[in-house]
Amino acid sequence: MTAKIIDGKAFAAQIREKVAAHVARLKSDHDMVPGLAVVLVGEDPASQVYVRNKGKQTVEAGMAGFEHKLDAATSEEDILRLVDRLNADPKVHGILVQLPLPDHVDSSKVINRINPAKDVDGFHISNVGLLGTGQKSMVPCTPLGCLMMLRDHHGSLSGLNAVVLGRSNIVGKPMAQLLLADNCTVTIAHSRTKDLARICRGADILVVAVGRPEMVQGDWVKPGATVIDVGMNRIQHPDNPDKTKLVGDVDFAAAAQVAGAITPVPGGVGPMTIACLLANTVTACCRAHGLPEPQGLTA
Numbered sequence: 001m002t003a004k005i006i007d008g009k010a011f012a013a014q015i016r017e018k019v020a021a022h023v024a025r026l027k028s029d030h031d032m033v034p035g036l037a038v039v040l041v042g043e044d045p046a047s048q049v050y051v052r053n054k055g056k057q058t059v060e061a062g063m064a065g066f067e068h069k070l071d072a073a074t075s076e077e078d079i080l081r082l083v084d085r086l087n088a089d090p091k092v093h094g095i096l097v098q099l100p101l102p103d104h105v106d107s108s109k110v111i112n113r114i115n116p117a118k119d120v121d122g123f124h125i126s127n128v129g130l131l132g133t134g135q136k137s138m139v140p141c142t143p144l145g146c147l148m149m150l151r152d153h154h155g156s157l158s159g160l161n162a163v164v165l166g167r168s169n170i171v172g173k174p175m176a177q178l179l180l181a182d183n184c185t186v187t188i189a190h191s192r193t194k195d196l197a198r199i200c201r202g203a204d205i206l207v208v209a210v211g212r213p214e215m216v217q218g219d220w221v222k223p224g225a226t227v228i229d230v231g232m233n234r235i236q237h238p239d240n241p242d243k244t245k246l247v248g249d250v251d252f253a254a255a256a257q258v259a260g261a262i263t264p265v266p267g268g269v270g271p272m273t274i275a276c277l278l279a280n281t282v283t284a285c286c287r288a289h290g291l292p293e294p295q296g297l298t299a
């Protein structure tokens with residue numbers, strides 16, 4: 001079998017078009033412009049690229065982007081003060097603090113300072129609790145993007161066996177909650193799970209977010225399964241030691257021989273993360289003003 005490649009880049013472009021159309025309606029009908037503030041602390045090169053792309057795509061969708069770049073040595077107190085200012089700013093409907101933060105900053109403290117209604121990352125403890133109890137919340141962008149791709153491929157997910165490999169707060173746990181809400185039978189597996197390969201082989205849907213390059217082998221995949229690879233690992237290029245290569249947590253070539261469908265890295269989950277951030281910002285703006293939310297852009 002050769003798997004269908006789920007093209008996250010193309011799907012993300014469709015989401016961004018829907019977002020831009022809704023933004024245009026907000027502008028023409030309500031004279032309203034959704035605004036997203038992104039806070040970057042320090043000079044991590046990957047984070048700088050992600051923040052630049054977020055800002056660019058925000059503006060391309062017709063929204064207002066507010067970038068706050070802070071020195072790596074900025075104190076926790078100063079970051080909290082900036083979050084307070086953004087919470088109080090009526091032009092800002094979404095706030096995102098790019099992770100990871102420098103070691104001297106308590107990430108949980110910063111995230112939980114964001115007004116939950118503006119928490120477009122869905123990381124605030126209130127949003128975590130709302131999602132876990134099946135209530136309306138802001139949904140974390142990466143798992144939301146994975147869910148959209150799965151719904152698009154399968155239609156209904158009801159009754160399918162889903163294995164989420166990875167238990168992080170920003171991907172694994174919310175992903176499991178979303179799949180459960182869509183009536184999957186969900187197993188969360190991780191590095192200490194016994195007989196990991198056998199557990200993964202039972203999955204109709206396998207979502208992998210462990211941060212280990214090409215860990216999932218072809219024989220871990222059930223024939224015909226859908227594999228969503230959240231991993232993003234930069235490794236030395238196998239043919240040229242002077243170059244690097246981006247790979248996922250799944251051995252793509254091997255898994256694609258067995259799976260029914262699979263996301264590539266790059267071009268799979270990554271672009272969906274930013275598209276869902278834009279979608280969450282429009283949703284936050286509509287909720288703040290009691291306006292109808294865009295359809296099909298949230299869980």
Ligand SMILES: Nc1nc2c(c(=O)[nH]1)N[C@@H](CN(C=O)c1ccc(C(=O)N[C@@H](CCC(=O)O)C(=O)O)cc1)CN2
Nearest residue numbers: 050097098099100121141142266267268270271273274
């Ligand atoms: N506050 C947050 N911080 C971080 C999040 C997040 O959702 N919120 N997620 C990641 C990084 N991330 C977004 O911030 C992100 C990562 C990757 C991509 C992406 O489009 N990747 C491309 C490849 C890019 C490359 O060549 O390096 C792809 O997969 O095709 C988008 C967003 C951690 N921090």
